[in-house]
Amino acid sequence: MIQFNSCKPDPQSGYTLIELMITMLISVFVIAGIYSAYTNQLESYSTQEDVAVIQQNIRSAMMIMTRDIREAGCDPTESLNPGFVSATTGQIQFTRDIRGDLISANEGDGDLADQDENVSFGFSAAVDFDSNGIADGGTQGADWSAAGNFGRNTNTGGGFQPIAESVDAVEFNYILSDGTSSTAPTPSRFNEIRAVQVSMLVRSQRLDLKFTNTTAYTTASGTVWGPFNDNFRRRFAATTIQCRNLGL
Secondary structure (H helix, E strand, O other): OOOOOOOOOOOOOOOOHHHHHHHHHHHHHHHHHHHHHHHHHHHHHHHHHHHHHHHHHHHHHHHHHHHHHOOOOOOOOOOOOOOEEEEOOOOEEEEOOOOEOOOOOOOEOOOOOOOOOEEEEEOOOOOOOOOOOEOOOOOOOOOOOOOEEEEEEEOOOOOOEEEEEEEEEEEEEEEEOOOOEEOOOOHHHHHHEEEEEEEEEEEOOOOOOOOOEOOOEEOOOOOEEOOOOEOOOEEEEEEEEEOOOOOO
16 A cells, blocks of 8 residues: 655745845836836826827917907998007007997997907016017016916906916017018007917926927027026927908
């Protein structure tokens, strides 16, 4: 008869020190890998969030300006002379007759005193001291030092109300009836403006130390902004807005 020897476990047997150290080392590598993947995902999410905010800022500002500037000079009663009041590189102001009619509130009534009939776009002096369209934090000669809110102002008062945040710069370039363009037409030529080219540069609100911005941005007039060689992500947009009510 075949007999088998039974082996009883040693009550004092267990993992050796070397086995424990190997297990701990493997655990450290696993945890480090998980942490690295987590931080990479977090950084990627933050970057995507920053870019989304930048794009939304530009999109909303351009949409509002396009809607309003298209109506510059609107004069349904043909009894006024609405149009551009100011036209500089960094700010624009115009009038339009778009509401106040006693029968239809959203039709012109022959005056320019109603809400949103005298509109300006630009930076406040606290953002752009010299009104050249480049944010300077309210300090003369400190262009590009601090991005700020870009705003809209109307005849209802209250100053420039923000329509975009963290804007580095904006440029208005005016296309005249003879096909030429200028970022600063003389007041005598305001009635010749037929379109406005808007260029805007917006940056992220947070630094990304793993990113360096080496991009140069060219505005509609041909001016070059940058490269800044800093750690802010930026987005640039330019559009041409036709003034439908001028030159008719």
